[in-house]
Amino acid sequence: MPIEIRDTQNIDRQALHAAMLDAFSDYDIPLQPTLDQFNAMLAQRQFDPALSSVAMDGDQVLAFWLIGTDDHRAHLIASGTRIAHRGKGLAKKIAARAEAEIIKAGYKLIQFECLTSNQRALDLYLKQGHEIEREFDCFSMEIGDWAESDCHIKQVDWDIVAPHTDKLRDVMPSWQNEDFAIAAAPEAICLAAYQETQLVGYIATAPSDAVYQLAVAPTCRHQHIGQTLIKRAAHLIGKPTMAFINIDKAAEETIGFLTHLGARKTVSQYELIKRF
Template sequence: MSLDIRRAEGLSAEALRLGMVAGFEGYAVPMAPTAEQFAFMMGQRGMVPDASWVAVEGDVVRAVWLVSIREGRGYLIASGTAAEWRGNGIARRMGEASIADLAARGVGTYWTEVLHGNNAARALYDRLGFTTAREFSWYDLTPSGDGLGEICAWGDVVAEAAACRDWEPSWQNSDASLAAVSDGITVVQLRDARGLVGYAAMVTASGTVAQIAVREDARRRGVARGLLARLGALSPKGALRLANVQSDDAGFAAAAAALGAVPDLGQTELRRTL
């Protein structure tokens, strides 16, 4: 039986979740989210069902190509094909359908990330016309020391956050993504008479730090260490993961090393003009 490639609208979240789980089986970082985790992930990244694609066999989703659209940009959240169907060009066909669809909608650019070492996926994205935009690093950290900062809402820091940053967060960690799941993140801030000194935002359930930044004049004073220690005390695991740190930020890399952060797998951010 061949697979039918169609839009994802009309399919249940559970059908899409199971298709994603099957599609990532056997990968270096398999993704098997619970229903709650899948809902959070799609909400955070902004999945649009009628811009997303699936390959179905009867009523069963065998491959997914899940897409978001925000402010004239498209983003591939996740793509994967069940093991028994890999090598048949299904992902390429979904990708081509998605590119044509986004271009018809007037979307200007298309973004995604690929794990370092996932050569098959990278080759597919190359064939689809994606090129490297940035490299990202991940770190694992068990914070120590005294915590700094008070717990606040994401809305309390978002207007001043960009002034503290040297680079834009990745799609999943963007201001819009954090606003979309604000009930599921923990934010701490430190202020002085000038305003926001520094802040950090963590996905509460996983202990993943989505954003951390310190105002330039307040750096190298232990602010980042204190903010991370505060989040570490609030993390359900006691440990933290720093996700999608821009790899060419030498200052961040040095600070992470000084804090005892351990580098883990990284990703390449990809971009395609439509």
């Protein structure tokens, strides 16, 4: 049976999930989400089955480009090829189909991340016309018995914090941690820090332990607010560690703060963008 290149409409989610587990099993940090976590990721990143592409052999997904969208942008949620089917040009074919559909739909660019250590994939993306936009670091942090701020910390809905994020943070998050993605995450947890009635900081996190965003007002830093937010969020979701994914290397103050608290860098990634 010939391999079919097609969209992901009417493709069983379990088949997509199984392909992702195989494709990512040999990464520097293997990404092995449960099916529920996989479905939550697709929902949060606004998965578009019509723009996404797969290579199929019967009912088995051999390779995939899963696309999400927001405003004028398309995002590559995840891409990969099963280990046994690499080197056959499948990634090039499904990428070409996905990009053609993205352009047809009127989106102006596609952006995503690639591990800096994955030179094979990076070379492919650069040959396809993608450009390196930013570099990110990822961290894992054990929660310590840190001093706490005297701010009032309370759990709030994301829409309480969202109008104020640009005034509190220094650097734009990566696309999957942007405001629209948190708003689309059904299980996102948000804590806000107040001095009297003034919002001075916030944290938004997933139940899995991944921190979407953390920010403290520039005039209120070095008052234990950030570490209090991290500590309270970890306690709320019942996790001994927290993960900070895709912190822009330009955010030197944030990286200094995380490393001061004992955060350990796990991997680095490039943000890639291709404009149409």
